[in-house]
Amino acid sequence: MADYKIHLLVCGGTGCKSSESQILAEHLRNEIGNQGLKDYAQVVGTGCFGFCEKGPIVKIIPDNTFYTQVKPEDAKEIVEEHIVKGRKVSRLLYKDPKTEKIITDSKGMEFYKKQVRIALRNCGVIDPENIEEYIARDGYSALGKVLTSMTPEETIEIIKKSGLRGRGGAGFPTGLKWEITRQSPGKEKYVVCNADEGDPGAFMDRSILEGDPHSVIEAMAINGFCTGASNGLVYIRAEYPLAIDRLKNAIDQARHYGLLGEKIFGTDFCFDITLRYGAGAFVCGEETALIHSMEGGRGEPTMKPPFPSVKGYLGKPTNVNNVETFASVPVIINKGFEWYSSIGTEKSKGTKVFALAGKVNNVGLIEVPMGITLREVIFEIGGGIKNGKKFKGVQIGGPSGGCLTHKHLDVPIDYESLVAAGAMMGSGGMIIMDEDDCMVDVAKYFLDFTVDESCGKCTPCRVGNKRMHELLVNITKGNGTKDDIDRLMNLGNVIRDTSLCMLGQSAPNPVLSIIDNFREEYEAHIAEKKCPSGVCKALMIYEIVPENCVGCTACARACPVGAITGERKEIHRIDPSLCIKCGACMDRCKFNAVIVN
């Protein structure tokens, strides 16, 4: 059979799937069948394109047409117009929000221009449920190469020289970790893939597993060869059903092709992978807690050392790496360490995947070379702030990271520079905030999360963070005192220094970095009892401007708690002790007489 001349890539990532992309793919297939073009055009379900903001996405190859927000009803028009007649359906094309220009070719999109896709190389390009598409794009050739023509030491040397560092947060040199695991004595060793991904708003690892599961399987096998392990475990959260399905399917296919199991590539190397499900606790992403959870114990961290590479799962040497770290490995072997280390900065090589969230135009998944600036990510790839608002801050590294501001926009994104600026790389969550966000509230939000997720084992984290949280709640309610900022700082520093694991040690980071960068907002809440962004409800006072009030009684009728009094044609008044700050009066007033202070 001849090859298809047109490929319709339909995104099957979680984002697009939830807006009916599967039904859409079905409709497209039917329409193509109806037109008698079955052997001519092929519909492929792929992983995430990263442009989830405007999903479902359909990309047409070879002309790179990028259709956004496509509904199942649009299938007929796409096939009849584009596939049959070669006319693009312009109403579905992407429009650049800044220039209002219709973009016919995905290469013209700002979103993709500065991206370098290595870990995401196959996401949105291949069908993740079909191992043949992975093999067609060099899949498993790295495994074949190391098994048949290299020693474990040589392989580890390549990873070391590539400069790859852990993408799970800490940035530990990957080659070195592999070497330590290799050198740890023991017949039985394990390879663990950390797919817990507990960072709120992050979905890098999920997208890789959904879009290109074989890259992780291949890398785990390579790691097994290097470290001397023949068992792999993927610890994945049960809330990722699609990723689990695709991974399971991929493991089955790999076994079927003899790429997992006994005597892989005709050598004596045996390797297989099983899945372990996490119940979604943030702390279980921490490697020691993760191992205890896999052993059937409580998901609580223990002191390091011993590191898992020395004493891990069932007490055996265990190499724990993150999904994205693994996904980068096969390409490094295929293309060489020189190529990989030519991307990035001196100490941070390669690329990093980020999940852009919050108030940017292009919410989605991106992969950028290390060393790119925050400005480029937020204003070029991200397309700037939504609704033309002003940029205020960006939280990097999730609840363990820090919040950066205007003055950091030109900071290059690499492990060291981010730490120096007061944030951290973390696993890749990037939440952008605009002028309407209250930074004290943001700090409270993240602390809320860590307090909830603390396992409770050590006191500084369990009690200390709770106290910090109480102080923040007080401040947002207008009950803060002058010394609160100092108290937060002292407490934060103690927690940082004395908690057992990084969860506790990093929990105060958002609060402290916001004190550093947005101290005036804390002060406004404390001294003036005001929330400058109008977020903290308790600090808002609704008032009626007497000059504007005509006494129409509309507000009084709208108020659900009867807090507004006043006769017809007379000036009305809001009783602050009754007001619940719902804003109904303000919405109703036609004379702009209701204001918030």
Add this chain to the structure above:
Amino acid sequence: MDKIRNLADLRELKDKLQSKTKLRDKSETPEQMVQIKVAMATCCIASGSRETMNYIVDELDKRNIDAVVTQTGCMGYCYAEPTVEVILPGKEPMVFGYVDSRKADEIIEKYIKGGMLVEGIIPVNYKKID
């Protein structure tokens, strides 16, 4: 499907499968490739452009020429259909008219492979605005 027992098996399988996704790689760098656009509106299809397109795609494959073939709307030269536009890397687009499989063969051999002009060029008298 048989198991992959050694590296040669994997290579063989890859070679067999590669063409299935090659189109997606090619579309990444269209400017470095020979680009061929076949006009494919109702009028063109009626004049046989689908056959022309299939012929071109198959022949390019057989003759091992890397090119991206796409279809486009009617180019407006309905009198000369099927019409085909060819862009060689770094060159101005050329539009050929009355392209049946014989003409297509000539275009591939002489213009695409050898860079020689062949008869049947339609002078382009407009500029596109992007």
